[in-house]
Amino acid sequence: MIGFSLTDEQRMLQRTAREFAQNVVAPAARQVAEQPDMVPWSVCGEVYRQGAELGFTGLLLPENQGGMGGSCVDLALVMEELGAADVAVAANYFSLTATMHLLISRFGSDEQRRRYLAPVGGRGPLFSGALNEPNVAASDLFSPAPGPNIGIRTTAERDGDHYVLNGGKVAFVTNGGVADAYLVLARTNFEAPPAMGMSMFYVPNGTPGLSFGKQAELIGWKTAHHAEVYLDNVRVPGADRIGEEGKAGMLLMAVPEMPIGLAAAYVGLARAAYEYARDYAKQRVSWGKPIIEHQAVALKLADMYVETQAARLMVWEAAYACETDPQAAGMLKAPAAKTFAVDVAIKNAQRSVEILGGYGITKEYASGGYLNDAMIGYACDFTREMLRLGMVPFL
Ligand SMILES: Cc1cc2nc3c(=O)[nH]c(=O)nc-3n(C[C@H](O)[C@H](O)[C@H](O)COP(=O)(O)OP(=O)(O)OC[C@H]3O[C@@H](n4cnc5c(N)ncnc54)[C@H](O)[C@@H]3O)c2cc1C
Numbered sequence: 001m002i003g004f005s006l007t008d009e010q011r012m013l014q015r016t017a018r019e020f021a022q023n024v025v026a027p028a029a030r031q032v033a034e035q036p037d038m039v040p041w042s043v044c045g046e047v048y049r050q051g052a053e054l055g056f057t058g059l060l061l062p063e064n065q066g067g068m069g070g071s072c073v074d075l076a077l078v079m080e081e082l083g084a085a086d087v088a089v090a091a092n093y094f095s096l097t098a099t100m101h102l103l104i105s106r107f108g109s110d111e112q113r114r115r116y117l118a119p120v121g122g123r124g125p126l127f128s129g130a131l132n133e134p135n136v137a138a139s140d141l142f143s144p145a146p147g148p149n150i151g152i153r154t155t156a157e158r159d160g161d162h163y164v165l166n167g168g169k170v171a172f173v174t175n176g177g178v179a180d181a182y183l184v185l186a187r188t189n190f191e192a193p194p195a196m197g198m199s200m201f202y203v204p205n206g207t208p209g210l211s212f213g214k215q216a217e218l219i220g221w222k223t224a225h226h227a228e229v230y231l232d233n234v235r236v237p238g239a240d241r242i243g244e245e246g247k248a249g250m251l252l253m254a255v256p257e258m259p260i261g262l263a264a265a266y267v268g269l270a271r272a273a274y275e276y277a278r279d280y281a282k283q284r285v286s287w288g289k290p291i292i293e294h295q296a297v298a299l300k301l302a303d304m305y306v307e308t309q310a311a312r313l314m315v316w317e318a319a320y321a322c323e324t325d326p327q328a329a330g331m332l333k334a335p336a337a338k339t340f341a342v343d344v345a346i347k348n349a350q351r352s353v354e355i356l357g358g359y360g361i362t363k364e365y366a367s368g369g370y371l372n373d374a375m376i377g378y379a380c381d382f383t384r385e386m387l388r389l390g391m392v393p394f395l
Pocket of ligand 1: 170389
């Protein structure tokens, strides 16, 4: 049985997300874009607070843990709306945090859930995942080969009932420097393949030995924060290891909602790039008529619509599979949806730039910004190549 109709509650959630996206997210993104020297969090912190109040950060948490008890389809609906207004706000603040809340809910102990998910300053905590490292290909995470020289080098060594963490993470670490807490990956076994030799630790901001370095300056995603994370003899109680020792790779695979939320945000970008170009094409005149009446332009717009719809359906189906077939969702459908949605976003953004002619590459018009934001999706949360290679054993 296949059904594509949304429930009344889902329509209301979608409407709430759309209003929030248009009235709060979009103006904040414009404010940051207009003042490049501004610290994005000084504006986005309030956006995050308001979104958390609407329940978006705890969207996937069960109601008895203070969440909305929402499904991954609900997440996809919200992220598409936020992504259409600003993909970086959607991806970095809301999708990442909602899915990290879920990871903690799914794999944390009762005591960890109570402590880690407790409100900070009247709102849900902002999380960050510190996984990858400079001078280590992030793609190593997918390496089936064991070896001490493959994969991350940050170490977690036992010292009584604590672990001691040492290492450094890439300047790409999302929310680095502004997050309330970091989920840090560290190696507890150098002999196993990377995905089977890492453990995950909860390190709250302010922990002695935790510090931040260079901030990645990206071509887009101007509303986001990324920074290097350093761990210098950071002492983490054994009670703050999430999941079993050496099983962090499995934890990440078991939250397909993470790539699906990101994919949905990129469907939002694909939609926004299409709608922006369509509206422009209806009013720009050449050869005496609106350019949408020239077939070369019209077909581009039709393709943009078709592919956005295809990406949306893939995301929805992957989201639905999170409940019906989590294994297939994690191993095949979520990476496929993220790959496809980002590819469509990149193509739509490029077509949008083309339809605007010379104006497409100016800062005054949105299309160029869409293209920069779209390209970032390629490498963020693993590249198209890695995601597809990861699927191969399950084909
Ligand atoms: C905006 C943004 C946000 C990010 N946020 C975070 C974060 O919050 N936390 C974090 O830890 N990291 C984060 N990252 C890091 C991100 O996960 C990596 O940049 C990404 O996985 C690519 O890794 P890499 O740059 O090391 O590329 P590499 O692994 O060096 O790969 C380089 C190229 O080679 C290809 N390649 C590599 N190995 C193979 C192979 N075996 N077969 C075929 N092709 C291969 C890749 O597809 C790619 O095209 C973020 C990155 C970006 C851009």
